[in-house]
Structures are given as structure tokens and as C-alpha cells.
Amino acid sequence: MKRHLLAACAALVWTGAALAQDGKAKLAALKPADFPTQPIELTVVYPAGGGMDYTGRLLAKFMEKHFDAKVIVNNRTGGAGMIGHNYLATQAKPDGYTLGVVANTLWADSLLRANGRWTYKDFEPIAFLNYDPLTWAVATDGPLKDKPLKQIVEDAKAKPGATRVAVLAGNTSEMLVENVELLTGAKFTKVPFQGGAPGITAALGGHVEIGVAFTTEYRGHIEAGKMKAIGVAGDKRLPILPDAPTFNEALGTKEILWQAWRYVSVPKGIPADRRKFLEAWINAALDDPELQEEFRKTGALVDRSLVGENKIMPEVDRLIGLEKAFYEKTGRLK
Amino acid sequence: MGTIDGLAQGFSIILTWQNLYFCLIGSLVGTLIGVLPGIGPLAALSLLLPITFQMPAVAGIAMLAAIFYGAMYGGSTTAVLINIPGEAASVVTSLDGYRMAQNGRAGAALGMAALGSFIAGTISLVALSFFSPLLTSVALRFGPAENFGIMMLGLVSTIFMVQGSTVKGVQMIALGLLVSCIGMDVVDGQERFTFGSVDLTNGFDLTAIVIGLFGVSEILLNMEQVATGERVKTSIRGLWPTVQDWRDSWLPILRGTGIGFVFGVLPGGGPVTASFVSYAAEKRIARQPERFGKGAIEGVAGPESANNAAVAGSMIPLLSLGLPSNAVTALLLGAFIIQGVQPGPMMMVQRPDLFWGVIASMYVGNVILLVLNLPLVGLWVQLLRVPYTILFPLVLLLSVVGAYSVNGNSFDIWVMIGFGVVGYILKKNDYELSPFVLAVVLGPLLEQSLRQSLIMSPDGAMIFARSPIAATALGVTAALVGMLLVKEHNSRRGETLT
The missing domain is CATH 3.40.190.10 (Periplasmic binding protein-like II)
Known part of the structure; x- marks a missing residue:
């Protein structure tokens, strides 16, 4: 009996490992030949220790788990997030090595504070992480x-x-x-x-x-x-x-939605093969139940129905539309 | 669970090899970053935070907390030896500590700083253990109006610590308040004096200001002395303070403990404000206030006790309300949340192991620090034997790293250099820099609490009269200003008569 149990356990462990192996193999198939050859940098625009930072660090840890490459978190802080957003929009190279772990505060900065230096349209969202309503x-x-x-x-x-x-x-x-x-x-x-x-x-x-x-x-x-x-x-x-x-x-309203909406964004113009690989890689990490559990522990909610550009983009557009309409109504945006 | 049972449980958790090890590491790192100018506990904690993700909760938080209070021990060392405070809470320690070192009493100053820190740390931990639930309800009574009263009192009492010209002291406070206005306004989020620069949206970084004003300017001043062939000679004669030192210091240590603890508990307070207020209080009480600034041991013992007591004090709102009272405790809060623990009223009930474990670790850490620090003082003093041609570039390098490491923004290095030059010019003209720093720290909090009070009050300034705490604090403040005016008036008349 005991032996059967052991065998069953071993089989379970083996299937688990095999699944992980399988995931890695799938990713390896998508991996462009010349990428990544150096560590991937996740830019977090808020200081270490906060909710965004923790989200970024968890993502880095689980990305490393699902593919053998180095992922580091870099906090580019200051100006209430503006310095990091500026960096991502105007200085980061669209080579796939710099990813922004950002939230909807990016849209407010783009609409209200960027003064035309950049807009949210300079970014491409590639993966939705989690959300946390006020x-x-x-x-x-x-x-x-x-x-x-x-x-x-x-x-x-x-x-x-x-x-x-x-x-x-x-x-x-x-x-x-x-x-x-x-x-x-x-x-x-x-x-x-x-x-x-x-x-x-x-x-x-x-x-x-x-x-x-x-x-x-x-x-x-x-x-x-x-x-x-x-x-x-x-x-x-x-x-x-x-x-x-x-x-x-x-x-009885329908437009009151104010939340932290966290996602991964890249500067526009990343080569298509790298983009596709990064998207698959991040989603492999996000599908990991352990990561989802870690997110839940911080109070954030996970929604895995928003995967892929054709799902994320409309949602981003909808939320930005609501925010923009509100700013126009309150005279913040003319 | 009673306090005694809780502490017993806490000690049984912390007295394992693994937890002791992390406590020791934290104490060592804390002392080191305290000694190094520029790299304060905030920078060290944010760098080490990710490491704790993988550690057990008690070990990780005990280590981070040890860095915080370890830095308070270490910060005094460079303040005394080379007049460069290791971090902002040691700014006032340099006033008399450095003069003691110049008089050949560096050992006594460092010894007293370490012993005072230990006594204050232990007393306030006992208070933390026993009064935590009680103090929570007191802390809750501090709303915007009460905070405003206390901060006004803090700001005005610093005028009393100024050596020489009162007018110059007031000027420095005004200048500090002006500098603190730069950046995003705390109420409307409007940008002020930023001239469209993104780097200025959060104002000047406090760390960069402190390193520049005290570190860089000191190097500039010292370079002058080296160039003119003058060199400060310091030797060390015994660490243990003399009987006379103890006689002078025991009351300041106790007062510093009380002041530090109270300022630690209050929102917006913390080690920096506590050390300033303690110094001002000692100078006010002293029978010969003119000794201050010339190497009075009370000026070292009081503030050094106060900053350590404030660390224990600031753990109260953090552990019992989940409310960080300063940037360092905000990072500690992050560390708790990362461990899946929400500090708050339920923590003592839900995670007594963590609550009491962390408190017990602070008792243990204080002992470790005392044991570490007394023998190490000799080592730190060796720093003085390093030729200035090596020491200064090294300190400058560390300053640059320290200023940069906070935000990872090279703009802060320019801020540091700019304030270095400003500090040099001000020191040359006999202006004191510490009231300036305190004003920069308190400015935003003062403005915020004033505007919050007025926004939430239906009848304007009457909100301050309705709150007993605010009314008392503002009354004492007014009395202090009155005393100051009378004193100034008398001394003016004295001048014209003679």
C-alpha cells in the first residue's frame, strides 16, 4: 500500500515537473535566437517596499522560475512616479530588455502631467497583472x-x-x-x-x-x-x-471604477518575435497558482481572462476613456 | 496574553541560533551604515528588503529593525570623530561631540553615546512592551490639529538651541521652510517652484540635503585647514565616561528617553525631531548653557538617547495601528505585508509570535549593539589616523553613493553638491545648519496639518482652541516666542547701553 502511495506521489511529482518542463520547452520554442542575452530589467516607478515594488519583485521571481534567465527589478522613483514614467516613455530602448511594471497612474500622468512630452500611446501593454479597487x-x-x-x-x-x-x-x-x-x-x-x-x-x-x-x-x-x-x-x-x-x-451608477490596475507595459516598437516571447513568458509566470496566491495575499485580485493584446487593449482603452471623461467633466483636462 | 507571558514567548522565539544570527547581522549592518555618511537606514533597508522575502517572518523583520536602531548607534561615530553625521538623527550630536573629540575626549563622547543609547533603548522597550495597547488610544487622539500644535512647539524650541545670533537661527528656519515648499504641494498636488522640472516634483531629497550640508561642506572646510597646515589632533583616552560625566549625563539620558519615546509615538515625529528637541531642552535646562557647543557631554548624551528611544517609540503606531510615522517604519510596514502579516490592532492576537518576537529581538539587539560598539569604538577612532588625503575622497565617494542610492536618480548628486557649497558658505558666516534641516523635515508636515485642520474645521482656527492638546502646545509655543522676544529686547538694550 505504502509503496503504491509512494509511486503515486512520485508520478504526481513527475507530472508536475514534466508540466513545468513542457512549459519551458514551449517558451524555448518561442525564444528568438538573439534574445535574451542579458538580464531583463523590470522598471518599477515607486519606491522599494510598496505595493507596486512587491508586485514587480514577485513577477521577477516567478519569471525566473519559468525560464532560465535573469530578471532584475530597478526602482526609478521620484516625482510621484513621474520620473519613472518619463524614463520608460522617452529613454528606455524598445529592445525588450526594459519592461515597465506600471499601473493606471501612468494614464493619469499621461493625461494630466506629461505636458505633451509623451502619452500613454507610446506604450504597449503586454500583460495584465492584477487589480485592487479602492x-x-x-x-x-x-x-x-x-x-x-x-x-x-x-x-x-x-x-x-x-x-x-x-x-x-x-x-x-x-x-x-x-x-x-x-x-x-x-x-x-x-x-x-x-x-x-x-x-x-x-x-x-x-x-x-x-x-x-x-x-x-x-x-x-x-x-x-x-x-x-x-x-x-x-x-x-x-x-x-x-x-x-x-x-x-x-x-445605481456604472462609471465609478477607481482601482489600482497593474500591468506590464513595454516601450512601443519592440521586435515582434521578442514581444511574443516576453508575452508568453510573463503569462507562464502569471498562470502559476503560487504567484496568484502571493498576489491574493496582498489583497490584489487576479483575473486571468484578460490575456493577449486583443483582450487587454480594449479594457485599457475603456478604463482610460472613463478616466479621460471624468477629467474633462471636472475641468482637469481641457 | 499578558506582557510577561508575551515577552517570554518572544524571547523563546528570538533566542535560537538562526534568529540571533540575523539579529547580529542587522546590528552590524546598521552600525556600519550609521557610520558611513550618507547611507542611512532608509537606503540600507530598501536594499536589503528583497532578501527578507525568502526568510521566516520573525528573522526578516528582526534583522530590518536591528538595522534601524543599529544605525542610531553608528550614526554618532562619524558625527563625533569627523563632524559628519552618519545620518540625520545624529546631526545635533556633532555639535558637542565633535568639540569633545577636539578636546581629546572622543572616547568619552562615543562611550556615553553608546551607553546612553543602550539605556534609552532598553527603557523605552520596557515602555513599549507594557504600554503598547494604552498608547495606541493616545496616538489615535492625535489628529491634524494636535499634530500642528506639537510640530509648532518642536520648531520654535529649536530656536533655543542656536548658538550665537537668534536672528540667524530664525533666518535658517525660514530658509528651511522655504526649501521645503519646493515640489508637489501636499494638499492639492500642485507643483510649486519646480520650474517645470520633473526632478523637482518631490522637492529636494532630504538625504541629499543632509549629506551635502554636513558631509560635503565639512570636507570643503577641512580641506582649507589641511591646506593651511592645521590639523585636528584627536586621541582617545578611555571609553568609559568619568564619574563627573555620569553625574552630568544621567538626567539628560532620562529626559532624552522620555522626549524620544513621545516623539517616536507621535505621527510625523521620529528620531530626527526627537534628537533636536532633546538638545534644545538640555540647553534650556542647563545651569551653564554657554557650555553647549563647546563640548558639553549632556549635548551628546541627551540627543543620542532620544534618537534611540524614538526608534522604540515609533514601533508603537507601526505594530499597533499599522501606521508608519516615518519613511523607515513605512518600509518596515512593507516588510510585514510582504510576509503576509498586517500590522494592526489584531496582530498581537493573531500573530503573538511575530509581535513579541520582534519586541524581544529589540532587547537582544540592544545588548548586541552595546557589546559590539564599546570595543569597536577603538577601531572607528583609527579612522582618524587615516590621512586626510585618503579619508576625504573616500568620504566624498561614499556621500555620492549615498545620495544616489536613495532614488537612483543622478539629479540628487547635484542637489548634494549644491547644498555642500551652500553649507560651506553658511558655516563660514556663522550660520547654524541644524535648524535648517529640522525646518526642511517639519515644513511639509506642518503645512499639511495646518491645512488639514482648517479644511476639516467648520469654524476656522477655533479647531485649535477646542483641542486641549493643540491648545496647550500652541500656548507653550507662544510663551516661548514671548520669552525669546523679551530676551532679544533686553540684550539689544544692553548693547546700546554699553
Whole structure:
């Protein structure tokens, strides 16, 4: 009996290894003869230790697992991401050795801050990594603890400015609040903080009523029963917050989507064979359940239906379209 | 679980060969980067962070934390020996520490710095262990209005640490606040004084400023002295401070511990502010304030204790609220999340092994650092025997590497060189640089908390009067300004009379 079990285990291990071997063989078939001969550089535009950096480092680790080549992460930080975006758009060579691990902040930079030096059209998205929607949260001992999102928005319409929301100024979290205001006619007092976590703390201390943050930024407080999420700025509810409705669901809208949408982008003009190889390589890493589990641990959501240029491009265009329309309506973009 | 049980569990986790090993590595690396000018704990932590991905959670975080407080020990060394602070929290240590070294008391200064750090580190760890849950609720009461009050107090009290001209001190603070305005505005995200330059969107990098002002300018000044044939002679006579030193220092150490711990717990505080405030406090209390800046051991013992206590203090909002109070703890937060752990109120319950393991590792690390540092002081002092023709280019090289390593942007090297020249000119004209640095650190926080308070207040500035904490802090600040004006007025009158 034991021997059979051992044999079965060995067979399982062997098939697993064979599958990995098979994947490697498939990649090897796609590999251009002259590429890669030097390490691949993943450019992350935010500092080491943050969510983007971690995403990049995980991807590098799993890319190395699925193909025998060196992948390094380079943090080109500064200017709230602008320095790295600038680098990727104007300096990085389209030779397949520099890949950008970027997020939708690239679009905002392109639309609002690049001043025509470059646009998001100078990039080609090649793989979608994961997404993480922003949420609204209230303290469970605060004045809004029993109010549904719809009611809170109604109140903010009746008494403009009486409800205070902690936002990260100039960032998607501020856009989310403005978007809600724009669509519902409500008016909130937006108090700027340096990030989601400080805003959550201010909500805990009763200095503001609502905090806007990613779930990773206050998961501990949710588990401790001190904070609760009241709205999710994504397409669907989050598995860890089954009771929190999406904004669109609660308010009857459809364009409130504010999330970190992370993907790999390359400078335009990479030779087609290298592009194809890189795409297959990154997707081999992304199909790895271990990597997906690592992403999930950080609170990010994986969606493996978005694979291949013909799937990613329309989604990118749709999201950029929504953002652009919003910037035009609020007068940020003329 | 009670604190004692928790600590027992923590020690049983940390006292394994593997965890002790990583604690030792962290302490060593921390001391080293503390000694090296420019490469601060932030740069070291971000470089070493990826290594911890593969390590067990306790070992990885214990190592990173050890680098943080190890740097506070090491940072004093170069501040005392060559007047170049190893990192920003040791800026004030150089004021009196370097003069002590010039008077041939480098050993006592370094010894006192290490012992003060140890005492402060241990006391504040005990406080961290026992008061963590309690302090969390206090920290939560600090909203924007309270922060504004505390930071105003911090800024104004630095005027008291200025040697010589008060007017020059105020000028330096004003200049620092102006420099801190450069870059993206904290409230609207509007760019200010950037002249369209992408490199300036985040303002000047603090590390580049500190290395330039203190490192590069010091080398420029020293080159002058070498050229004129004058050379500072330092010898080392005994590490153990004398009985008189202890008599002078024990109260400053205790006060520094208290100040450091409080500033560590507060959002926006941290080792840098704590060391400045401690120095200002010591000078204010001293019976002979004129001794400060001329080699007073209190000026070394207080701030060095304060910066170590602040490290332990800043672990409280991090561990209990998941709220980093400065850039280094923000990186530590990243390290926790990477390990799949969310610091916050539930961590003590869900991962007591990690919570108490990290705290226990800090006790152990402090002992390791003391044991390491006292004998190593002799080694560091050997640095002084290296001829300047070798030492200065080496320090300059490390400074360039340090300034570059933070963001990987060569613009920061130019910032460093620019501030080096500025620092040289200012020092030549008897301006003090430390109030400037503090103003640069506090400027954005001050502006943010003021504007946040006014935005969230329905009745404008009344928000400060409604908060007891803010009202008290601002009241004391006003009293300090009043005292200063009276003092200035009297000394002016004295001048005209004589």
C-alpha cells in the first residue's frame, strides 16, 4: 500500500515537473535566437517596499522560475512616479530588455502631467497583472456605523460638507470622492492625507468620518472589528468583504471604477518575435497558482481572462476613456 | 496574553541560533551604515528588503529593525570623530561631540553615546512592551490639529538651541521652510517652484540635503585647514565616561528617553525631531548653557538617547495601528505585508509570535549593539589616523553613493553638491545648519496639518482652541516666542547701553 502511495506521489511529482518542463520547452520554442542575452530589467516607478515594488519583485521571481534567465527589478522613483514614467516613455530602448511594471497612474500622468512630452500611446501593454479597487471605510463606533452608502450620500447632499472624507490628494482616492459628488450631487469635505493608512487612522480617531483606502491598508482593523468597508470602487464585490456593495450597485451608477490596475507595459516598437516571447513568458509566470496566491495575499485580485493584446487593449482603452471623461467633466483636462 | 507571558514567548522565539544570527547581522549592518555618511537606514533597508522575502517572518523583520536602531548607534561615530553625521538623527550630536573629540575626549563622547543609547533603548522597550495597547488610544487622539500644535512647539524650541545670533537661527528656519515648499504641494498636488522640472516634483531629497550640508561642506572646510597646515589632533583616552560625566549625563539620558519615546509615538515625529528637541531642552535646562557647543557631554548624551528611544517609540503606531510615522517604519510596514502579516490592532492576537518576537529581538539587539560598539569604538577612532588625503575622497565617494542610492536618480548628486557649497558658505558666516534641516523635515508636515485642520474645521482656527492638546502646545509655543522676544529686547538694550 505504502509503496503504491509512494509511486503515486512520485508520478504526481513527475507530472508536475514534466508540466513545468513542457512549459519551458514551449517558451524555448518561442525564444528568438538573439534574445535574451542579458538580464531583463523590470522598471518599477515607486519606491522599494510598496505595493507596486512587491508586485514587480514577485513577477521577477516567478519569471525566473519559468525560464532560465535573469530578471532584475530597478526602482526609478521620484516625482510621484513621474520620473519613472518619463524614463520608460522617452529613454528606455524598445529592445525588450526594459519592461515597465506600471499601473493606471501612468494614464493619469499621461493625461494630466506629461505636458505633451509623451502619452500613454507610446506604450504597449503586454500583460495584465492584477487589480485592487479602492474602498470607503467607516469606524464601527463612529456616527456612520449603521448607515448604508446610499444614505450617507443622500445625507451629504442634504447637508453639504458636513461629512468629512480622508483622501490622498491628487490621487485616485480624491478622484473617487469627486466622481461620487459629480454623479450624485452630494458634497463632502475632502481632507487630504499622505496615504490611505493615515486616513484610516484619522477615521478611527474620529477626526474624519470616512477613509478611502485599499483593503490591505486596513485589513487588520477590519479583522479587529474596528473598521468596516461600506463601498467598493470596482466592478464586483470583494471576496474578503462580501457585505460591502460596489458603488455602482449602491448608487445605481456604472462609471465609478477607481482601482489600482497593474500591468506590464513595454516601450512601443519592440521586435515582434521578442514581444511574443516576453508575452508568453510573463503569462507562464502569471498562470502559476503560487504567484496568484502571493498576489491574493496582498489583497490584489487576479483575473486571468484578460490575456493577449486583443483582450487587454480594449479594457485599457475603456478604463482610460472613463478616466479621460471624468477629467474633462471636472475641468482637469481641457 | 499578558506582557510577561508575551515577552517570554518572544524571547523563546528570538533566542535560537538562526534568529540571533540575523539579529547580529542587522546590528552590524546598521552600525556600519550609521557610520558611513550618507547611507542611512532608509537606503540600507530598501536594499536589503528583497532578501527578507525568502526568510521566516520573525528573522526578516528582526534583522530590518536591528538595522534601524543599529544605525542610531553608528550614526554618532562619524558625527563625533569627523563632524559628519552618519545620518540625520545624529546631526545635533556633532555639535558637542565633535568639540569633545577636539578636546581629546572622543572616547568619552562615543562611550556615553553608546551607553546612553543602550539605556534609552532598553527603557523605552520596557515602555513599549507594557504600554503598547494604552498608547495606541493616545496616538489615535492625535489628529491634524494636535499634530500642528506639537510640530509648532518642536520648531520654535529649536530656536533655543542656536548658538550665537537668534536672528540667524530664525533666518535658517525660514530658509528651511522655504526649501521645503519646493515640489508637489501636499494638499492639492500642485507643483510649486519646480520650474517645470520633473526632478523637482518631490522637492529636494532630504538625504541629499543632509549629506551635502554636513558631509560635503565639512570636507570643503577641512580641506582649507589641511591646506593651511592645521590639523585636528584627536586621541582617545578611555571609553568609559568619568564619574563627573555620569553625574552630568544621567538626567539628560532620562529626559532624552522620555522626549524620544513621545516623539517616536507621535505621527510625523521620529528620531530626527526627537534628537533636536532633546538638545534644545538640555540647553534650556542647563545651569551653564554657554557650555553647549563647546563640548558639553549632556549635548551628546541627551540627543543620542532620544534618537534611540524614538526608534522604540515609533514601533508603537507601526505594530499597533499599522501606521508608519516615518519613511523607515513605512518600509518596515512593507516588510510585514510582504510576509503576509498586517500590522494592526489584531496582530498581537493573531500573530503573538511575530509581535513579541520582534519586541524581544529589540532587547537582544540592544545588548548586541552595546557589546559590539564599546570595543569597536577603538577601531572607528583609527579612522582618524587615516590621512586626510585618503579619508576625504573616500568620504566624498561614499556621500555620492549615498545620495544616489536613495532614488537612483543622478539629479540628487547635484542637489548634494549644491547644498555642500551652500553649507560651506553658511558655516563660514556663522550660520547654524541644524535648524535648517529640522525646518526642511517639519515644513511639509506642518503645512499639511495646518491645512488639514482648517479644511476639516467648520469654524476656522477655533479647531485649535477646542483641542486641549493643540491648545496647550500652541500656548507653550507662544510663551516661548514671548520669552525669546523679551530676551532679544533686553540684550539689544544692553548693547546700546554699553
